[in-house]
Amino acid sequence: MQVGNRRVKMKALLILMLAILVMVLAACGSSNNDGNASPSSAAASPDSTPSASTQAAQEKKEVVELEFFQFAPVVPAFEAIIARFEEKYPHINITQNNVPDALKVLDMRMASGDAPDLFNLGASAAYRNYVQNGLIVDLTNEEFMKRVNPTALEMVDYEGKKYGMPGVFNMIGMYYNKKIFNDLGIDVPKTKDELIAAAEKIKAAGITPFVFPDKDVPMINRLDFQAYSGVFTDNPKQIFLDAMEKKTHLTESEVLRKSAQMYIDLRKYSENSLSISMQEGFNQFATGKAAMMPYINFAATVVRSINPELEFSEFPLPGDDPNAIRVPVGTGFQFAISSDSKYIEEAKMFLDFWSQPENAALFESKEMSPSAILGVPSTTKETELMRKYIDEGKTFQWPGERGHWSVSQLNDFATHAQALAQTKDVDKFLQSIDALFYGVK
Amino acid sequence: MQPLRIGMSKKTTHFLFTLPGVLVFAVLFLGPMFTGIYYSMTNWDGLSKKYNFIWFENYIQTFSDVRFMGDIRFTLSYTFLLTFFVTVLSLLLAVALNSRLIRFRNAYRSAFFFPAVLGSIVVGLIWNQIFYGVIPNIGKFLGINALSTNPLGNPNLALYGILFVSIWQGIAIPMVLFIAGLQSVPQHLYEAATLDGATIFQKFRDITFPFLVPVLSVVLVLKIRAGLTTFEYIMAMTGGGPGFSTESIGLLIFKQGFGNNRFGLGAAQSVLLLVAIALFSILQFSYLNRKGVDQQ
Numbered sequence: 001m002q003v004g005n006r007r008v009k010m011k012a013l014l015i016l017m018l019a020i021l022v023m024v025l026a027a028c029g030s031s032n033n034d035g036n037a038s039p040s041s042a043a044a045s046p047d048s049t050p051s052a053s054t055q056a057a058q059e060k061k062e063v064v065e066l067e068f069f070q071f072a073p074v075v076p077a078f079e080a081i082i083a084r085f086e087e088k089y090p091h092i093n094i095t096q097n098n099v100p101d102a103l104k105v106l107d108m109r110m111a112s113g114d115a116p117d118l119f120n121l122g123a124s125a126a127y128r129n130y131v132q133n134g135l136i137v138d139l140t141n142e143e144f145m146k147r148v149n150p151t152a153l154e155m156v157d158y159e160g161k162k163y164g165m166p167g168v169f170n171m172i173g174m175y176y177n178k179k180i181f182n183d184l185g186i187d188v189p190k191t192k193d194e195l196i197a198a199a200e201k202i203k204a205a206g207i208t209p210f211v212f213p214d215k216d217v218p219m220i221n222r223l224d225f226q227a228y229s230g231v232f233t234d235n236p237k238q239i240f241l242d243a244m245e246k247k248t249h250l251t252e253s254e255v256l257r258k259s260a261q262m263y264i265d266l267r268k269y270s271e272n273s274l275s276i277s278m279q280e281g282f283n284q285f286a287t288g289k290a291a292m293m294p295y296i297n298f299a300a301t302v303v304r305s306i307n308p309e310l311e312f313s314e315f316p317l318p319g320d321d322p323n324a325i326r327v328p329v330g331t332g333f334q335f336a337i338s339s340d341s342k343y344i345e346e347a348k349m350f351l352d353f354w355s356q357p358e359n360a361a362l363f364e365s366k367e368m369s370p371s372a373i374l375g376v377p378s379t380t381k382e383t384e385l386m387r388k389y390i391d392e393g394k395t396f397q398w399p400g401e402r403g404h405w406s407v408s409q410l411n412d413f414a415t416h417a418q419a420l421a422q423t424k425d426v427d428k429f430l431q432s433i434d435a436l437f438y439g440v441k
Numbered sequence: 442m443q444p445l446r447i448g449m450s451k452k453t454t455h456f457l458f459t460l461p462g463v464l465v466f467a468v469l470f471l472g473p474m475f476t477g478i479y480y481s482m483t484n485w486d487g488l489s490k491k492y493n494f495i496w497f498e499n500y501i502q503t504f505s506d507v508r509f510m511g512d513i514r515f516t517l518s519y520t521f522l523l524t525f526f527v528t529v530l531s532l533l534l535a536v537a538l539n540s541r542l543i544r545f546r547n548a549y550r551s552a553f554f555f556p557a558v559l560g561s562i563v564v565g566l567i568w569n570q571i572f573y574g575v576i577p578n579i580g581k582f583l584g585i586n587a588l589s590t591n592p593l594g595n596p597n598l599a600l601y602g603i604l605f606v607s608i609w610q611g612i613a614i615p616m617v618l619f620i621a622g623l624q625s626v627p628q629h630l631y632e633a634a635t636l637d638g639a640t641i642f643q644k645f646r647d648i649t650f651p652f653l654v655p656v657l658s659v660v661l662v663l664k665i666r667a668g669l670t671t672f673e674y675i676m677a678m679t680g681g682g683p684g685f686s687t688e689s690i691g692l693l694i695f696k697q698g699f700g701n702n703r704f705g706l707g708a709a710q711s712v713l714l715l716v717a718i719a720l721f722s723i724l725q726f727s728y729l730n731r732k733g734v735d736q737q
Contacts, residue, residue: 104699111488126488129702133489215594216680274683275573275594408701419684422596 064092064346069109070120071102072333074301077366084362085353092346094118110135115338118347121164122333125400125407128158130336136163137337137344144352152372155331155397165351167333167360168369172227172296173386175303178311180207180291188315188385190322192231192262199269202291210266211290212273213281214421218414220278222400224294225417227328228259230396231319234326237399243437250434251427260426262319267421274422286310297332297369300382304368313382316389326396327389332369412436474715480708487704499709508685509693509710515600516690520668522604523611527664528657531612535619550620557613565677568606569593572678593679596686603674603687611667615660622656623649658729662722669718690714 070078075098082094097116099105103124109115110130121127130136139145140161145153152166174195181188181198184205189195199209213220229236232255239255242248250256267273276284285293286306293299294317303310316327335354337347353359360373368380370387378387389395400410413433420429449457481499485492503509537543538550556564572593580588592598630648639647672691675681681688681696688696690710698707 107488107699107702126702129486129488135488215682218680218682272590272594274596275591277569277573280573406702408697408703411696411700415682415685418682419686422683422686 062091064343066092066094066118066343066346066350067097067116068094068118068120068350069097069102069106069116070333071098071106071122072120073098073298074367077363080366081354081359081363084359085350088353089349092349094350110338113340115340117341117343118335118337118350120167120333121336124334125405125410127156127164127334127336129407131158131163135339137339138163139165139337139348139351142348142351144348144355147355147357147373147375149372149374151329151395152331156334164334164336165355166331166372167335167354168297168331168364168367168372169390170297170330170332170369171327171383171386171390172223172294173314173316173327173383174292174294175285175299175312175314175382176292177285177288177290178313180205180288189318190325191318191320192265195318196265196269199266199292203269207288208271208284208290209269209292211276211281211284211293212267212270212421213276213278213293213295214267214273214418215275215277215280218411218418220295221417221421222410222414223296223328223398225259225263225420226398226400227294227317228262228319229255229399230326230328231262231317231324232258234324234396237397237404240399240437241404243434244439244441246439249438251430253430256430256433257426260420260429263417263420264424264426274418282306285312297383298367300368300380313384314386316386325389326394327386328398329390329395330398331372406440409436409440477708478712480705481712482709483705485704486702487698488702492705495705499706500713502706503710503713508688509690511685512688512690512693515686515688516669516671519600519604519671519689520665523607523668523671524661524664526604526608527611527615528660530608531615531660532619532653534612534616535623538616539620539623550617553616554613556610559610561610561673562677564606564610565674568602569678572602594683596683599679599683599687603678606678607667607671607674611664615664618656618660619653622653626652654729658726661725661729665721665725666718669714669721 068078068082075096078096082096086092086094103122103126106116106119106121106124107126110126115135121130138161142165145162145165148166149169152169153162156162156164156166176188180186180202184201186198186201187194189198202209212224226236229239233239236255239248239250239253243250270290281293281295282299282302283306284290285299286303288310300312300314303312316325318325335351337344337351341347354363355373357373357375360371360376361379364371364376365379368383370378370380370383370390378384399405400413405413413436416429416432416436419432420426423429482494482496483492484495484498534553538546538553543549573591577589577591580586580590587595587598592602626649631644634644634648670691671689672695675687675689675692676695679687681692691714694707694711694714697703697710
């Protein structure tokens with residue numbers, strides 16, 4: 001008995017120790033991963049072309065290794081420009097680094113003093129933080145900034161200075177399947193009622209009218225919602241600014257109420273939007289299962305890659321008045337240079353090169369977004385209609401663009417908008433976002 | 442041959458053997474824990490070089506936050522359901538797979554253990570696709586309304602979808618621990634009990650169970666901790682959605698710290714989580730230790 005007891009004891013102790021070991025290992029593993037996330041991704045990039053750089057080093061003594069960090073899924077479009085650039089300046093070797101969840105990785109790298117030389121910030125709200133912390137270079141007086149469209153420049157303004165160069169216009173519109181529209185004899189809707197009537201017609205034909213990828217990218221919910229706000233007023237940005245200044249409550253805004261109602265109304269013509277992820281949304285639209293999908297620019301390249309045969313185009317969201325249709329615009333890409341970079345001059349040379357109209361045009365042809373560089377024509381027929389509105393100046397700025405909202409306002413607004421698709425409770429939604437904005441700066 | 446002696450006392454040797462473990466623990470656990478507590482009293486955004494000391498403002502804000510309270514509710518119900526089902530199911534499986542009546546026991550054991558070797562993010566992503574592509578078809582075929590759409594897109598069902606996956610993967614390790622515990626029960630006790638005319642249930646309650654208590658308390662601690670800190674499955678499957686309906690405390694901390702640039706607030710919330718887990722574990726160990734077989 002005594003012996004048996006001791007054996008039991010030993011075994012119990014062993015199991016306990018094993019369990020503790022597992023716990024410790026699991027926790028170690030996770031903390032290690034966190035800590036290493038940035039250095040490993042940083043290490044991966046400069047070394048990824050060792051043969052090329054050593055060859056170049058043998059030919060010319062000093063080779064500049066420049067890291068270009070960017071988040072967008074348009075790697076080939078950038079590669080094309082980089083190839084041209086390296087041909088002209090053989091002593092500069094640019095390595096493009098494109099990792100998953102890039103904006104978070106960028107945040108980490110900026111925080112740990114391991115910033116990439118040159119990066120694409122997109123419309124990230126981190127811009128404001130980076131500027132306030134002196135992490136990025138002031139580009140206001142650079143020669144190449146004069147080539148940029150003033151509307152785009154205004155969007156990167158921070159207290160009179162520009163710390164980033166906008167690359168393209170970002171916009172959200174309703175992508176639609178041209179064939180389905182033609183077959184059913186539907187014209188591009190000019191009012192909300194026409195849009196609903198079109199959806200009814202498509203539904204009657206047994207096709208899903210809209211696909212809303214509401215599942216795992218709440219960011220799209222925010223942009224989608226904001227696009228509606230612009231069809232009911234020409235300056236939705238002001239509604240939120242007024243709430244931040246404690247002038248009015250968001251719950252009192254008729255514009256937001258109407259936008260929320262439209263947001264809900266359109267979703268009645270979609271199927272289980274909350275279970276559809278971004279990729280599944282693209283698939284449904286590209287394969288013709290759904291006739292319409294609201295999305296930002298880069299959807300065009302993705303849809304085209306899934307189904308090159310599909311004929312599709314994009315129209316701006318209509319509201320009550322057909323003459324008051326406006327395109328929501330922001331800056332899609334925003335190049336910024338790290339203040340800690342050893343090669344600030346070389347990075348500026350690249351921006352100068354990128355912004356030359358012939359290079360920006362090459363980029364436009366591959367990336368399909370309207371260029372923010374003056375004099376670059378739009379060759380993408382899918383966005384023709386949207387472009388027309390932009391050229392006529394019928395645009396409005398996304399309320400959450402750039403410095404106006406804090407990062408947490410951007411993120412939490414997006415989640416509240418996702419919740420609205422679920423609850424369909426406009427009052428509750430307005431109260432939640434009012435709590436997010438009223439008196440908060 | 443004489444063993445080599447370098448003139449060290451037993452105590453020194455013991456000390457040197459424990460030293461690496463203590464150092465690893467201090468560097469990887471105690472260090473971050475104390476810096477975490479420090480940052481929880483600042484308004485650091487995770488990025489700036491400057492930040493202010495704001496004492497308990499983050500804690501006050503946390504307790505007045507409706508979202509935090511909703512997340513606590515979610516996390517607690519998830520933890521309760523997870524712990525309950527994992528413990529019961531893994532114990533049943535262990536008893537079954539320890540029984541001599543079942544053939545190919547080892548094959549079954551391997552099969553049930555298999556999910557444990559997969560990474561939780563991988564499992565989450567695989568099930569994500571199953572919930573999207575397979576479950577609705579099965580639901581439609583069987584005419585079950587609730588399952589004819591993706592459960593993860595339904596705020597009332599998303600919790601159970603995530604729970605199902607975490608149970609599926611989570612029972613593997615407890616099952617192995619229970620099997621080990623069952624094998625440590627001395628056979629002669631059963632024989633004696635049989636002679637005394639004990640029923641199967643009595644044997645389980647009075648012989649098997651007391652021997653399983655140490656394992657049980659480990660399993661409970663592991664699962665309660667896993668439940669309270671749950672993150673990966675939710676990140677991979679719903680991202681906390683739809684809306685806020687599946688947002689756990691762990692995910693909220695991540696979102697505040699890394700998504701919303703409110704590192705101080707996130708740190709404060711994780712300190713609260715740490716306290717909660719510590720309390721649970723202490724209560725549990727002190728309660729269950731009184732019931733164990735080998736407490737003398």
